[in-house]
Amino acid sequence: DVKVTQSSRYLVKRTGEKVFLECVQDMDHENMFWYRQDPGLGLRLIYFSYDVKMKEKGDIPEGYSVSREKKERFSLILESASTNQTSMYLCASRTRGQGVVGYTFGSGTRLTVV
Amino acid sequence: AQRVTQPEKLLSVFKGAPVELKCNYSYSGSPELFWYVQYSRQRLQLLLRHISRESIKGFTADLNKGETSFHLKKPFAQEEDSAMYYCANLSPLNTGFQKLVFGTGTRLLVSP
Numbered sequence: 001d002v003k004v005t006q007s008s009r010y011l012v013k014r015t016g017e018k019v020f021l022e023c024v025q026d027m028d029h030e031n032m033f034w035y036r037q038d039p040g041l042g043l044r045l046i047y048f049s050y051d052v053k054m055k056e057k058g059d060i061p062e063g064y065s066v067s068r069e070k071k072e073r074f075s076l077i078l079e080s081a082s083t084n085q086t087s088m089y090l091c092a093s094r095t096r097g098q099g100v101v102g103y104t105f106g107s108g109t110r111l112t113v114v
Numbered sequence: 115a116q117r118v119t120q121p122e123k124l125l126s127v128f129k130g131a132p133v134e135l136k137c138n139y140s141y142s143g144s145p146e147l148f149w150y151v152q153y154s155r156q157r158l159q160l161l162l163r164h165i166s167r168e169s170i171k172g173f174t175a176d177l178n179k180g181e182t183s184f185h186l187k188k189p190f191a192q193e194e195d196s197a198m199y200y201c202a203n204l205s206p207l208n209t210g211f212q213k214l215v216f217g218t219g220t221r222l223l224v225s226p
Binding site for chain 1: 120123156157158159160200211213214215216217218219
């Protein structure tokens with residue numbers, strides 16, 4: 001069974017902390033994505049990576065950065081966490097050529113910034 | 115910019131009643147539209163896509179280019195259909211790397 005694993009289900013961090021959200025996939029997928037999910041706003045794309053060491057800004061990249069040093073791992077970094085970054089974060093991956101049907105989502109990390 | 119609109123935040127129906135979750139898109143070309151579902155405490159998963167014209171768990175969705183809509187329908191709702199539903203469109207190839215653009219979601223609540 002294909003898997004996208006997000007290391008933490010719940011996280012509580014303080015304002016100003018540097019936060020790392022980790023995502024690992026075991027499917028040898030080239031493309032990986034970070035979305036945030038908020039009630040009434042749906043899923044919004046933060047960053048994506050189409051291959052190792054490649055990264056592109058999504059629709060709401062401000063306050064975030066990413067790292068893709070290995071194919072299987074895509075990290076989302078909050079340089080200085082703020083309360084407006086309290087949200088559910090979803091990681092997804094897919095392989096080239098499978099189009100949308102190849103998207104696999106992780107179970108999410110609920111981040112609370114206090 | 116392309117946009118996916120789901121006008122209802124919450125849809126509450128009784129078991130056995132028909133269900134229609136609305137989705138409208140703004141794109142003048144040929145869209146690639148999908149419905150995703152997220153059951154309680156489960157991960158987001160693909161429900162169906164317009165190009166396959168299939169029925170999954172009794173749900174169907176027809177693309178109506180004239181009305182720019184892709185509404186999700188089921189004739190008889192079941193309690194296990196209660197979930198969050200997202201409509202999504204794939205960004206066009208001529209805009210670069212294709213990405214999924216999601217609507218704001220509709221929570222379906224089916225009561226006994």
